Amino acid sequence: MTGSWLSGPSAALPKGADGTEDRYRGERLGLPESGPGSLVSTSRRLGAFMVDWLMGGGVALLILGGDLYSGMLGTVILxxxxxxxxxxxxxxxxxxxxxxxxxxxxxxxxxxxVGIVRALARQVLLVFVVPALITDTDGRGMHDRATGTALVRSR
Structure with missing residues (x-):
């Protein structure tokens, strides 16, 4: 009973697929192995998130009039x-x-x-953090799987 969630990312694969036949991440999705259009690493995802969060912090400080110790700072950043x-x-x-x-x-x-519906659903799931931390064998988070999206390289 617990094997389905203790087995790791490969437990989410369709029946008969064990994930060993994939040569690279994203092959099953029809994405290239490297270069533009290929799936990105977790470190690049975190780098992009940090830039977005710091930018949100700057805008939040402008909204709050520079009050760094406001109890609302975290909420406004979010x-x-x-x-x-x-x-x-x-x-x-x-x-x-x-x-x-x-x-x-x-x-x-x-x-x-992507469209507004998928972008909104993706962002709502990202607010909870956990869906982004649980990934499949391709490295896509639950938020990407649920919305039918992937974070790929643009250059």
Missing amino acids: GVWFVVGVVTVTLFSFTPGQFVVGLQVARVDAAVP
């Missing part, structure tokens, strides 16, 4: 990060931090923009 994430991923397919690091959010089922 709100700014959330709104910027939804708007920029919907319009451009990347957040400012992802642009700096050279990443973009792409749909894995079609070559069309």
Whole structure:
């Protein structure tokens, strides 16, 4: 009974697929092995997140009038990060931090923009942090699997 969740990322694979036949991450999704369009590493994801969070902190301080010790600072940062994430991923397919690091959010089922519904659902799941920490064999977080997206290299 507990084997399904204790078995690790490969437990989420379809029946008969054990993940050993994949030569690289993203092969099953039809993504290239390296270069633009390939899946990104966790370190690049964290770098983009840090840029976005620091930018949100700066905007939050402007909103609060520079009151660094306000009890609302964390909430305002989260709100700014959330709104910027939804708007920029919907319009451009990347957040400012992802642009700096050279990443973009792409749909894995079609070559069309992410759209507001997927961007909103993805950002809501990211607020809870845990979905981003649990990854599959391709390195995609639960938030990406749930929305049919992947974070890929843009350059």
